[in-house]
Each structure stands twice: as C-alpha cells, then as structure tokens.
Amino acid sequence: MPEPMKPEPILPDEIDATRRDWIKGAGALLAAAPFAGIVPARAQPAGFGPLKRVEAGDLSVAFVEAGPRDGKPVLLLHGWPYDIHSYAEVAPILAASGYRVLIPFLRGYGETRFRSETTPRNGQQAALAADALAFLDALGIERALVAGYDWGARTACILAALSPERCKGLVSVSGYLIGSREANATPLPPKAELQWWYQFYFATERGREGYARYTRDFARLIWELASPRWRFDDATFARSAKAFENPDHVAVSIHNYRWRLGLAEGEARFDATERKLATFPTIAVPTITLEGDANGAPHPEPSAYARKFTGPYAHRTLTGGIGHNLPQEAPQAFAQAVVDVDAV
Template identity: 65%
Template structure:
C-alpha cells in the first residue's frame, strides 16, 4: 500500500498551463514554474508531495500528476538528472487527461532499498525490473513509457522484453539497449574521449572523486551534455538534492563499471541480459527523438531506425536542445507522448 510523504514544501510559484485548475486535474501535490534562464537567482517550483510504495527490492519515491482514472504515462529520468526533468512536461500531459507517474530511479531522491543486504547493482536489466515491479505495485497493467538517458534505455528494455506492458514508447536518442560483450569493442578515439567519465568511474580514484564532488561533477555533465542550455543555479540545485541518496554513488559507479565488464551484475538477471545482448527489436508504437545540440554520446538515428518494427517516427528537435530533452523542450516531448499514444 502506498503512502504519502509530504516533503520539500515550497511556495507555488506559477504554472505553465494557464487557466487550468490544479485541483481539478489531480495536481494538488504538484507545482510548476518556468526558470529564468539565467545562471543565478532563478526561482523554481517543486513537487511538494512525493509518494512512496514498496516495489520489488525497493521503496520507490515518485511524483504523480493528472486524473487518477486517466491513461497512464510513466516517465523515467537518467543520470545525472531526476524527476524534475519532467516538471514542465507533467502539467501538459495532465491537462490532456493523462495520469503521469515519475519515479526516482534506484539511487536517486527518496527511493531506498528495503534491505541493507541487497546488492547496490546498477546493471541495465535491474532498472527495468524495478519499473515492472513499480507497475505491479501500482496495479498498472499497461502504460505509455517515455524516457531519456538511463530512462530511455530502461523503456527500450521493457518494450523489447515485456511489450504487453507498453501501450507506446517515446525514447530520446532511440535504441540504447547494450551488452557487456558489445562494449568490449573499442570505439574511434573521438567516441572514446566522449566517454571520459566512464573510464574515470572505473578507478577507485573516480569512485572517491565522484563521492566527494558529485554536485560539481554533475553540474559539469549538465554543461557538457547540453552546451546551449542556459539553466540557472536554482534549477540544477533542485535536482542535485536527489544525489544525496545514500546509494547514489554506488549505483552510478556500478552502472558504468558493469558496461565495461568490471562489475558482473547479479546472476539472477543473466537470462535477461542474454536476451538483451541479442539486441531484440521493439514492436510497440514508437517515437524517437534527438536534440540538435546533444553533447553526450548518442547514436545517429539512422543506426537504430530498423530496431523499431512497429509504427515508428523520429523527430529531430532544433533550437539548441541538448541531452536533457524533456526539460529543455517540454512541449516537444509532451507532444510526442500524446501523439504516440494515438498511433
């Protein structure tokens, strides 16, 4: 049974949906405001109610918006981001009648492990299993899934292996399912250079450095991944609170070490990883997206188009949009969710 934890209560600073009554939309726990676009002094709003529910090995924290009886959309963030990547997407979808669920992934925000003995595992399969467990706990049979970065990889995996749980899919940067075997192949020098932090995390110095400097480290990643996004300090600091999770560093380090084969993962997920290593196709209706200024490593859309065998479209988003596409271009992302649900 879920319960509510009233946290981070702040003043409601405005809304992006003029004329819409938040209470009528079931958004009483949600506040949204445009940021100023400056480097300092910006005012941002907060999800003032975070719900918690036991799901699998976790107690998952999540924000929710929209009518309880609306069709469900689940939105997944990546690293180093959190649920606030969808702060301006959520009211747009809620206004269209959707029930929007935005969970903190393991290692972020208020999500916690139920047992101290559970491995702090960050491999790709386990994050997908977490979301299936969340859907089961919330009694959600099927949903539209959307995500970017780790979130895009996770929704890809669920759509590939559990298509019966997915009505439709929006995946930023397209098909991101990988494998340890595929990652053994070296990349061209420029591509390897783009993964500098992955190699840093492979060392104990990197583990200690990330632990000690996670705020500044992640702010640097935001700047590199979205070089034209003029986010302000308040916007970053709002998300940076989620990095204080006691398992955050362990999960992030394990995620990147697993990719290089430096962390084995858990044996109980071997069969799932074996299926993922075969690069399964995705048959559910899908829209993939890419910003024109994504500074993070990402595949070219032509490299993955054939992995989507159902109704499919790709959208390039212009205007200096970087890696955190939902937060940088919320209307474009919300439109994709609404459109793909109608495919």
C-alpha cells in the first residue's frame, strides 16, 4: 500500500478547460439558465447558513454553502438514511482552510424537489450521479474535490470513474462502491446476506409500507446498527430526521434497493451509463479511502478494492469506535483527508 499522503499548502486550483458533458451522454437534459435562490426560512437547516436552491437537471436542489466563493470547490455528498448534517462539523473546518464547500440534499431529502411530477422517482446509482454532475454544471463549477459516504461515496466514485476531468480528487468512505445488478444477482454467504436484511424487507410491499409508516424509527435503527459506538443524542437525530419528510423520500429509497436486486427497472436514458459501471471501471484521480473500525453497515475490506484506484492512492482506517457515518463521527479526520488529497 502506498505511503499516506501528507498535507501541503493549499494552492490555487487550475480549472480544466476540457469539459465532457457526461449528463448529455446519459441522455439527461440540463437547465440552460439555472436560477439560484434562497429557500424560505422555515426550511433552514440547523448549524448552517442560508439554505440555497438551484435548478439542476431533474431537480430543484436545496443546498448549503460555506467558505469563500472563489475557493476550491468541494462537493460533499450524504448517504441513506442521513442528510447534510453529517457535514455540520466538516464544513467549517474546510471553509476555514479556504475551500468553497457545497452540500446538497440528495433527491428525496430535505427541501430538494423534482422539477416535474412525471419524472420517475428513481434511486438507481446512475441517476444520483447525474444529479451530482448537473448540480456542478448549474453552479458553473468545472472541477471539484468530491467526497462522500454510503450513497454519497458511490456517487463520488462514479463521477471520479466516468468524469475524471470534473474531479480534482476523491475521498470515499468504504472505498470503491460502484455496483451492478448483474453482480448483485450472485448470492453472498449467509452472514453477509444477513447484513442486508433491510434490502430484502424493502423488496416487499410490506416493507415499503413499513418504511413509509415508521420512517424515523427505521432510520434511527439503521443509525444504531451502522454505528454501534456512536452515542448521538435525540436532538442530533431529530435534526437530520426532518430531511426524511420529503414527499419523495420513501419512493426514492425503495426504488434504490429494489433496483439493485433487479426488482425495479431503471430509466432507459441511463442504460449506457449502467453498462459502463457494470465493467467496474478503475479510478485514476487522486484518492483517499476511509473506514471506521466500528462500521456496522455492510462494507468491503480495503484489500478488496485497492487495485481499483490506479492513481495516487492511500487508505486510512480510523480507530476509536468510528462507525458508518464517518464524517459526522470523525469530522476532523474526514476534513483532513479532503485537504490531503487536494495536495497531491
């Protein structure tokens, strides 16, 4: 394994003049002249500045921003079932270092909304990646550092693999998370399958109804199982749980897991992208992968994915009972990884 990357002074970013419109290749349409505005005060997230909004691809994206507008862009992507508050402590650390930090609510979370009632409430991996790239395009950002965990790590990996010219560097919790429905068709050993109990629950109508009826209880259980040593309080959970009140949260969540098992169809416009992802493309941009020593969620061993990163690469396992929601449980270490990968 390569030596860990060491922090260096932050230098001005050189914008990559080339631009490959991956969204267009996937068949998605971008707004020609997006409008960025402020979301009403009732929706303001605790611990952040004003919640902003921009029209981007399929979505009207609600997001928070920290740091100087001319700073190097950092896109931070949250997972399921969490929200932007996973980065409540990461954001000010990066902002103080001069980065422009951007944290959007994913489709189906918080104040983010679909722009059309007819758009499928699709949770497949290519759709989420298209959302992220459309978000960068809508803000006029050519190249960014991209970091995430859970769904957010998968999205970040896809951007780094298929649109490397848009990624200055990658920080991914639990490593290489690009998947395929073909690979998911192969059974795992019983103990590994047990970790995916909620995926099988969601495959049933009973599961969909149960998640809709008990969304907060379900999410809290996932938090407890995925981070067994994280002693979050009621207020911390309630702060994020508001994001699950989004009218499309259940539909997007259920589709995500059903699509993985081949029980729900994706959109034809993403077929070409999914075929590329099914080849498990390598990632050449500078990357740091992170793992917590107490991650209770399903995750691969670092040795299983190290060869998928062909550029400058380092892996860090964090000790001290760090679970699945690594940026919220270890914000300083997560922020340091972003700074370090930028210095390569």
